[in-house]
Amino acid sequence: xxxxxxxxxxxxxxxxxxxxxxxxxxxxxxxxxxxxxxxxxxxxxxxxxxxxxxxxxxxxxxxxxxxxxxxxxxxxxxxxxxxxxxxxxxxxxxxxxxxxxxxxxxxxxxxxx
Amino acid sequence: xxxxxxxxxxxxxxxxxxxxxxxxxxxxxxxxxxxxxxxxxxxxxxxxxxxxxxxxxxxxxxxxxxxxxxxxxxxxxxxxxxxxxxxxxxxxxxxxxxxxxxxxxxxxxxxxxxxxx
Numbered sequence: 001x002x003x004x005x006x007x008x009x010x011x012x013x014x015x016x017x018x019x020x021x022x023x024x025x026x027x028x029x030x031x032x033x034x035x036x037x038x039x040x041x042x043x044x045x046x047x048x049x050x051x052x053x054x055x056x057x058x059x060x061x062x063x064x065x066x067x068x069x070x071x072x073x074x075x076x077x078x079x080x081x082x083x084x085x086x087x088x089x090x091x092x093x094x095x096x097x098x099x100x101x102x103x104x105x106x107x108x109x110x111x112x113x
Numbered sequence: 114x115x116x117x118x119x120x121x122x123x124x125x126x127x128x129x130x131x132x133x134x135x136x137x138x139x140x141x142x143x144x145x146x147x148x149x150x151x152x153x154x155x156x157x158x159x160x161x162x163x164x165x166x167x168x169x170x171x172x173x174x175x176x177x178x179x180x181x182x183x184x185x186x187x188x189x190x191x192x193x194x195x196x197x198x199x200x201x202x203x204x205x206x207x208x209x210x211x212x213x214x215x216x217x218x219x220x221x222x223x224x225x226x227x228x229x230x
Binding site: 034036042043044045046049087089100101102103104105106 | 154155156157158161169203218219220221222223224
Protein backbone atom coordinates (compact mmCIF):
# COMPACT_ATOMS: atom_id res chain seq x y z
CA UNK A 1 0.00 0.00 0.00
CA UNK A 2 1.34 3.45 -0.89
CA UNK A 3 2.10 5.78 1.98
CA UNK A 4 -0.08 8.53 0.51
CA UNK A 5 -2.77 7.69 -2.03
CA UNK A 6 -4.73 9.96 -4.31
CA UNK A 7 -6.99 9.47 -7.29
CA UNK A 8 -4.82 10.72 -10.18
CA UNK A 9 -7.83 11.88 -12.20
CA UNK A 10 -7.94 13.78 -14.43
CA UNK A 11 -10.91 15.72 -13.17
CA UNK A 12 -12.42 17.72 -16.03
CA UNK A 13 -14.92 20.29 -14.75
CA UNK A 14 -16.60 23.41 -16.16
CA UNK A 15 -15.87 26.85 -14.81
CA UNK A 16 -17.87 27.58 -11.68
CA UNK A 17 -18.12 23.94 -10.64
CA UNK A 18 -17.31 22.62 -7.19
CA UNK A 19 -14.76 19.82 -7.13
CA UNK A 20 -13.44 17.68 -4.28
CA UNK A 21 -10.21 15.73 -4.01
CA UNK A 22 -9.50 13.00 -1.50
CA UNK A 23 -6.35 11.49 -0.10
CA UNK A 24 -5.58 8.69 2.34
CA UNK A 25 -2.38 8.06 4.25
CA UNK A 26 -1.03 4.90 5.86
CA UNK A 27 1.06 6.11 8.80
CA UNK A 28 -1.18 6.87 11.76
CA UNK A 29 1.73 8.67 13.46
CA UNK A 30 1.75 11.37 10.78
CA UNK A 31 1.69 14.84 12.29
CA UNK A 32 1.32 17.40 9.54
CA UNK A 33 -0.70 17.55 6.37
CA UNK A 34 -0.65 19.84 3.37
CA UNK A 35 -2.03 20.43 -0.07
CA UNK A 36 0.45 21.60 -2.70
CA UNK A 37 -0.30 22.79 -6.20
CA UNK A 38 2.01 22.06 -9.13
CA UNK A 39 1.65 23.64 -12.56
CA UNK A 40 3.08 21.92 -15.62
CA UNK A 41 6.91 22.01 -15.59
CA UNK A 42 6.94 24.15 -12.45
CA UNK A 43 7.85 23.46 -8.84
CA UNK A 44 5.23 22.49 -6.23
CA UNK A 45 3.85 25.42 -4.23
CA UNK A 46 2.20 25.22 -0.85
CA UNK A 47 -1.53 25.76 -1.19
CA UNK A 48 -2.57 25.25 2.42
CA UNK A 49 -1.94 23.30 5.59
CA UNK A 50 -4.67 20.95 6.76
CA UNK A 51 -6.02 20.81 10.30
CA UNK A 52 -8.50 18.53 12.06
CA UNK A 53 -10.75 21.50 12.68
CA UNK A 54 -10.87 22.19 8.96
CA UNK A 55 -9.56 25.34 7.38
CA UNK A 56 -10.67 27.60 4.61
CA UNK A 57 -8.81 29.98 2.36
CA UNK A 58 -11.13 31.78 -0.01
CA UNK A 59 -12.62 29.21 -2.39
CA UNK A 60 -10.50 26.40 -0.94
CA UNK A 61 -11.46 24.26 2.06
CA UNK A 62 -9.29 21.51 3.51
CA UNK A 63 -10.33 18.89 6.02
CA UNK A 64 -8.50 16.20 7.97
CA UNK A 65 -10.06 13.10 9.50
CA UNK A 66 -7.41 11.48 11.68
CA UNK A 67 -9.57 8.50 12.62
CA UNK A 68 -10.04 7.55 8.97
CA UNK A 69 -6.57 8.82 7.92
CA UNK A 70 -8.26 10.84 5.23
CA UNK A 71 -7.65 14.34 3.86
CA UNK A 72 -9.83 16.32 1.51
CA UNK A 73 -9.66 19.50 -0.56
CA UNK A 74 -12.77 21.27 -1.81
CA UNK A 75 -12.57 23.93 -4.50
CA UNK A 76 -15.66 26.06 -5.02
CA UNK A 77 -16.46 28.21 -8.07
CA UNK A 78 -13.60 26.73 -10.12
CA UNK A 79 -11.57 29.10 -12.28
CA UNK A 80 -9.59 28.32 -15.40
CA UNK A 81 -6.48 29.25 -13.41
CA UNK A 82 -7.18 26.42 -10.95
CA UNK A 83 -6.09 23.92 -13.61
CA UNK A 84 -3.06 22.16 -12.14
CA UNK A 85 -1.99 19.04 -10.29
CA UNK A 86 -2.88 18.99 -6.61
CA UNK A 87 -0.53 17.05 -4.39
CA UNK A 88 -1.52 15.65 -1.01
CA UNK A 89 1.50 15.79 1.30
CA UNK A 90 1.96 14.12 4.67
CA UNK A 91 4.69 14.41 7.28
CA UNK A 92 6.05 11.03 8.36
CA UNK A 93 7.85 11.24 11.64
CA UNK A 94 11.00 9.14 11.65
CA UNK A 95 13.23 7.86 14.42
CA UNK A 96 14.78 10.39 16.74
CA UNK A 97 14.14 13.93 15.68
CA UNK A 98 13.67 13.33 11.99
CA UNK A 99 10.74 13.68 9.72
CA UNK A 100 10.04 13.90 6.06
CA UNK A 101 7.27 15.01 3.78
CA UNK A 102 5.87 12.31 1.50
CA UNK A 103 3.90 13.26 -1.60
CA UNK A 104 0.88 11.55 -3.07
CA UNK A 105 0.94 10.98 -6.81
CA UNK A 106 -1.19 14.06 -7.41
CA UNK A 107 -4.66 14.70 -8.79
CA UNK A 108 -4.91 16.54 -12.10
CA UNK A 109 -7.63 19.16 -12.45
CA UNK A 110 -8.60 20.66 -15.79
CA UNK A 111 -11.16 23.47 -15.63
CA UNK A 112 -12.80 24.16 -18.97
CA UNK A 113 -14.65 27.28 -20.17
CA UNK B 114 13.82 37.13 0.56
CA UNK B 115 11.33 34.27 0.48
CA UNK B 116 12.89 32.28 -2.31
CA UNK B 117 14.88 29.14 -2.87
CA UNK B 118 17.23 29.67 -5.81
CA UNK B 119 18.52 26.76 -7.86
CA UNK B 120 21.19 26.80 -10.54
CA UNK B 121 21.47 25.87 -13.28
CA UNK B 122 17.88 25.72 -14.53
CA UNK B 123 18.79 23.22 -17.24
CA UNK B 124 21.74 20.84 -17.49
CA UNK B 125 22.74 18.32 -20.11
CA UNK B 126 25.59 16.03 -19.15
CA UNK B 127 27.28 12.92 -20.44
CA UNK B 128 27.54 9.73 -18.44
CA UNK B 129 31.22 10.35 -17.73
CA UNK B 130 30.83 13.98 -16.67
CA UNK B 131 30.99 15.46 -13.18
CA UNK B 132 28.62 18.33 -12.46
CA UNK B 133 27.04 20.02 -9.45
CA UNK B 134 23.60 21.41 -8.76
CA UNK B 135 23.38 24.37 -6.41
CA UNK B 136 20.66 25.57 -4.09
CA UNK B 137 20.56 28.71 -1.94
CA UNK B 138 18.08 30.18 0.53
CA UNK B 139 18.31 33.23 2.77
CA UNK B 140 15.19 32.69 4.86
CA UNK B 141 17.08 31.34 7.87
CA UNK B 142 15.61 27.91 7.29
CA UNK B 143 17.47 25.15 9.12
CA UNK B 144 16.31 22.18 7.06
CA UNK B 145 17.08 21.65 3.37
CA UNK B 146 16.10 18.87 1.02
CA UNK B 147 16.79 17.34 -2.36
CA UNK B 148 13.91 15.77 -4.26
CA UNK B 149 13.86 14.05 -7.64
CA UNK B 150 10.78 14.25 -9.87
CA UNK B 151 10.19 12.25 -13.03
CA UNK B 152 7.51 13.27 -15.52
CA UNK B 153 3.93 12.74 -14.30
CA UNK B 154 5.21 11.42 -10.95
CA UNK B 155 5.32 13.06 -7.53
CA UNK B 156 8.58 14.35 -6.04
CA UNK B 157 10.62 11.62 -4.32
CA UNK B 158 12.80 12.49 -1.36
CA UNK B 159 16.53 11.95 -1.78
CA UNK B 160 18.28 13.70 1.12
CA UNK B 161 17.46 15.77 4.19
CA UNK B 162 19.89 18.15 5.86
CA UNK B 163 19.10 19.43 9.30
CA UNK B 164 21.26 22.12 10.84
CA UNK B 165 23.85 21.44 8.14
CA UNK B 166 24.07 17.73 8.96
CA UNK B 167 22.77 14.92 6.75
CA UNK B 168 19.86 13.40 8.61
CA UNK B 169 18.14 11.30 5.95
CA UNK B 170 19.53 9.51 2.89
CA UNK B 171 16.76 7.61 1.13
CA UNK B 172 19.13 4.89 -0.15
CA UNK B 173 20.25 7.12 -2.99
CA UNK B 174 23.02 5.71 -5.24
CA UNK B 175 26.49 7.02 -4.47
CA UNK B 176 26.71 8.70 -7.87
CA UNK B 177 24.65 11.42 -6.14
CA UNK B 178 26.63 13.15 -3.39
CA UNK B 179 25.04 15.93 -1.33
CA UNK B 180 26.95 18.65 0.46
CA UNK B 181 25.86 21.42 2.79
CA UNK B 182 28.70 23.98 3.06
CA UNK B 183 26.69 26.30 5.31
CA UNK B 184 23.16 26.95 6.50
CA UNK B 185 22.20 28.76 3.28
CA UNK B 186 23.71 26.48 0.66
CA UNK B 187 23.04 22.96 -0.51
CA UNK B 188 24.86 21.23 -3.35
CA UNK B 189 24.25 17.98 -5.17
CA UNK B 190 27.36 16.57 -6.85
CA UNK B 191 26.73 14.30 -9.81
CA UNK B 192 29.14 11.74 -11.23
CA UNK B 193 28.76 8.85 -13.67
CA UNK B 194 25.02 9.28 -14.01
CA UNK B 195 22.78 7.09 -16.12
CA UNK B 196 20.16 8.19 -18.65
CA UNK B 197 17.43 7.05 -16.23
CA UNK B 198 18.66 9.73 -13.79
CA UNK B 199 17.25 12.37 -16.14
CA UNK B 200 14.61 14.23 -14.13
CA UNK B 201 13.70 17.49 -12.46
CA UNK B 202 15.80 17.94 -9.31
CA UNK B 203 14.08 20.07 -6.71
CA UNK B 204 15.64 21.70 -3.71
CA UNK B 205 13.44 22.75 -0.81
CA UNK B 206 13.84 24.30 2.59
CA UNK B 207 11.74 24.57 5.73
CA UNK B 208 12.05 26.55 8.92
CA UNK B 209 12.65 23.35 10.84
CA UNK B 210 12.32 19.64 10.26
CA UNK B 211 8.83 18.23 10.08
CA UNK B 212 8.59 16.11 13.16
CA UNK B 213 10.42 18.54 15.40
CA UNK B 214 7.95 21.32 14.89
CA UNK B 215 4.92 20.42 12.93
CA UNK B 216 2.95 22.11 10.23
CA UNK B 217 6.01 23.48 8.51
CA UNK B 218 5.53 23.30 4.80
CA UNK B 219 8.41 23.46 2.39
CA UNK B 220 9.45 26.20 0.01
CA UNK B 221 10.66 24.73 -3.26
CA UNK B 222 13.11 26.10 -5.75
CA UNK B 223 12.14 26.09 -9.42
CA UNK B 224 14.34 23.05 -10.01
CA UNK B 225 17.12 21.94 -12.32
CA UNK B 226 15.95 19.97 -15.33
CA UNK B 227 18.70 17.39 -15.87
CA UNK B 228 19.22 15.36 -19.02
CA UNK B 229 21.84 12.61 -19.04
CA UNK B 230 22.99 11.58 -22.51
